Amino acid sequence: MNSIYFDHAATTPMHPAAIEAYVEAASAGPSNPSSLHAAGRAARERISAARDAIAELLGCSPAEIVFTGSGTESDNSALFGAARAQRERGRTGIVTTAVEHHAVLNACRRLEAEGFALTVLPVDKYGRVSLEDAETAIGDDTAVVSVMAGNNETGTLQPIAEIGELARRRKALMHVDAVQAFGYLPLNLRELPIDLLSVSAHKINGPQGVGLLYVRRGTPWLPLLHGGSQERSRRAGTENVAGIAAFAAAADVALKERASRWERAESVRAEALRQLSAQIGSGSFVVNGHPDDRLPHVLNVSFPGISSESMLMNLDLAGIAASGGSACNSGSLKPSHVLEAMNLPSDRIGSAVRFSFGLGNTIDQAEKMAKIIATISARYA
Ligand SMILES: Cc1ncc(COP(=O)(O)O)c(C=O)c1O
Structure with missing residues (x-):
């Protein structure tokens, strides 16, 4: 096991409150929420x-919440569901960004193969889309616009409220992947011009295998899974009762402690940067992503001259868990599509490491990490 876990954007430790809720629900005995007997009713109540x-x-x-099996399922359900419903209304355009998670990008590409016209918005060197580009791309034939709130590789925030307004003006549906931002950004769906929103439990100290899709009332949308009438026939399949109970417990903590969560992650991130400057000098690394408009828990740093794989392997040997980009890519050693979209030089892309912070991390761990990186860097000097 790694002694320092700096990979919270990949997955997070479960919060004790979520574990308690999970154990409580899982120990309650067999109970299918669709069953009519008392045990079934108890599960339904949970x-x-x-x-x-x-x-x-x-x-x-x-009634606007559909529980799913993951953030990926929420993203796919949002895109396929909204796009296919909108096609019945003569809308066949999809607008997204080059820095979305593959759960969005690959779903959009699949829709393109089905005949939808896909526009992938470029980003600037910080990974931000421009409102001008978005305004030009969103037209009267646009079915759905999908833009993430905060990026999983760099933490960069997108102007989702402004893009949502642009989508609304054209009567296109707005989907937001809030998998990384939920629990850090205030997301009040009463105020935001968002029709569909994806969240995943395991990124907010809840269990793996549970997500949710918010579908605004009246949104044209078709389900992805067909079968039983669970989730008001919007997501067939027996619900993950204990997982959902634990998701709610984790969400409760994450949102009630939103400000202190932000501060905690931000302080560890700031200390990591301070210590890196002190240990290896500020000329030996470069931070990728927006300097200000960003999530607090993600720190993407390039160490030119040391490949991502070498750095990650050395960090792992020293007991530090970090990542080379999105978790699904880190095994495949592919250059990050996010950093490529930001048009960064290849040595910066090839030497990027993502540290992501959260529950259980301390300032001391950030200092220890910087010292270990200094030792690793000396080997490659
Ligand atoms: C921004 C973003 N969207 C979607 C996902 C997919 O979520 P899940 O792992 O629950 O399928 C992730 C996971 O890394 C993510 O970071």
Whole structure:
């Protein structure tokens, strides 16, 4: 096991409150929420309580929440569901950005193969899309616009409220992948011009294998999974009762402690940067992503001259878990599509490492990491 876990954007440790809720629900005995008997009714009640709690936190109605099996499923359900429903209304355009997670990008490419016209918006050197580009791309034939709130590789924030307004003006649907931003950014769905929003439990100290899709009331949308009438026939399949109960517990903590969570992650990130400057000099590394408009828990740094793989391997040997980009890519050693879209030089892309912070991390760990990086850097000098 790594003694320092700096990979919270990949997955997070479960919060004790989420574990307690999970164990409580999982120990309650067999209970399918669709069953009519008492055990089934108890399971249904658990899901209902979780839905009410999360809806309250998001500022939406419980009926607008569809529980899914992951952030990936939420993204796919949003895109396929909205695009296919909109096609029936003569809208066949999809607008997204070059820095989306593959759960969005690959779903969009699949829709393109089905005949939708796909526009992938470019980003600047910080990974931000421009409102001008978005305005030009969104037209009267646009079915859905999908833009993430905060990037999983760099933390860079997108102007989702402004793009949502542009989408609304053209009567296109706005989907936001908030998988990394939920629990850090205030996301009040009563105020934001967003029709569909994806969240994943395991990024906010909840369990793996649970997500949610918010679908604004009245949104043209078709389900991805067909079968039983679970989730008001919007997502067939027996619900993950314990996972959903734990998701609600984690969401409750994450949103109630949003400010202190932000501060904690930001302080570890700031200390990591301070210590890196002190240990190896500020000329030996470069930070990727927006300097200000960003999430607090992601720090993407290039160490020119040391490949990402070498750095990650050395860090791992020293007990530090970090990542080379999005988790799904880190095994494949492919250059990051996000950093490529930012048009960074190849040595910067090839030497990028993502540290991501969260529950359990301390300032001391940031200092220790910088010292270990100084030792590793000396080997490659
Ligand atoms: C921005 C973003 N979207 C979607 C996902 C996919 O979520 P899940 O792992 O729950 O499928 C991730 C996971 O890394 C992510 O960071």
